[in-house]
Amino acid sequence: MPESSHLDRDFFDRPTVQVARELLGMRLVRLEGDRRISGVIVEAEAYRGQEDQGCHARAGLTPRTRVMFGPPGHAYVYFTYGMHWMLNFVTERQGYPAAVLMRAVQPLDGLDIIAARRVGQPRPRWTDGPAKLCQAFGIDGSLNGLDLCSPGSPLFVELGDPIPDSGVTIGPRVGLNNVPEPWKSIPWRFLVSDYLHPQDSG
DNA sequence: AGCACGATTAACT
DNA sequence: GTTAATCGTGCTC
Numbered sequence: 001m002p003e004s005s006h007l008d009r010d011f012f013d014r015p016t017v018q019v020a021r022e023l024l025g026m027r028l029v030r031l032e033g034d035r036r037i038s039g040v041i042v043e044a045e046a047y048r049g050q051e052d053q054g055c056h057a058r059a060g061l062t063p064r065t066r067v068m069f070g071p072p073g074h075a076y077v078y079f080t081y082g083m084h085w086m087l088n089f090v091t092e093r094q095g096y097p098a099a100v101l102m103r104a105v106q107p108l109d110g111l112d113i114i115a116a117r118r119v120g121q122p123r124p125r126w127t128d129g130p131a132k133l134c135q136a137f138g139i140d141g142s143l144n145g146l147d148l149c150s151p152g153s154p155l156f157v158e159l160g161d162p163i164p165d166s167g168v169t170i171g172p173r174v175g176l177n178n179v180p181e182p183w184k185s186i187p188w189r190f191l192v193s194d195y196l197h198p199q200d201s202g
Numbered sequence: 203a204g205c206a207c208g209a210t211t212a213a214c215t
Numbered sequence: 216g217t218t219a220a221t222c223g224t225g226c227t228c
Binding site: 056059062063064078079080081082083084 | 220221222223224225226
Binding site for chain 1: 210
């Protein structure tokens with residue numbers, strides 16, 4: 001098996017919407033000590049440029065958005081609602097702020113650890129939200145700025161089975177209620193149709 | 203210094 | 216369907 005199943009920096013150094021689409025089917029991997037937690041990426045969203053009013057980078061270069069302005073292939077992890085962490089992958093060239101939000105994965109490895117961190121929740125609810133998967137995978141602000149493409153990184157993305165267009169649902173990004181058009185409705189959300197959430201009834 | 207709000211979640215009516 | 220939890224960030228004064 002080629003060790004090079006890690007997605008490299010060139011994968012992330014491309015148009016953000018295309019990266020978000022192609023991340024479906026890839027595997028998110030988290031190493032903690034000798035334990036491996038992984039899952040298939042089934043939902044992702046693109047956030048791109050200062051003009052995107054749904055993107056944190058609309059505020060320009062600040063301490064918070066610094067990582068998004070940096071080189072591709074790094075983790076942008078931020079804190080919101082006073083209790084939740086969110087994981088993004090930085091995309092496109094250094095100096096251009098863009099990233100892909102990880103919204104859901106299907107658990108593969110480390111199920112015992114995931115279950116312990118999502119205690120009280122049924123399996124379908126383990127990692128079906130951006131904050132849920134961060135809790136399950138032990139991802140917090142200490143990983144902000146981490147290089148996913150450097151050898152030995154405790155967080156990275158592995159090549160998986162690509163999802164054909166026929167299996168992908170595309171729609172507006174979630175949770176941008178207060179964002180002006182066209183950014184509120186621009187179809188930059190990608191998800192594997194088989195894993196549609198209940199509220200997506202379609 | 204103060205304020206409104208957030209790329210959410212879980213529990214509740 | 217509604218709402219509390221809980222605090223960093225960016226904006227206004």
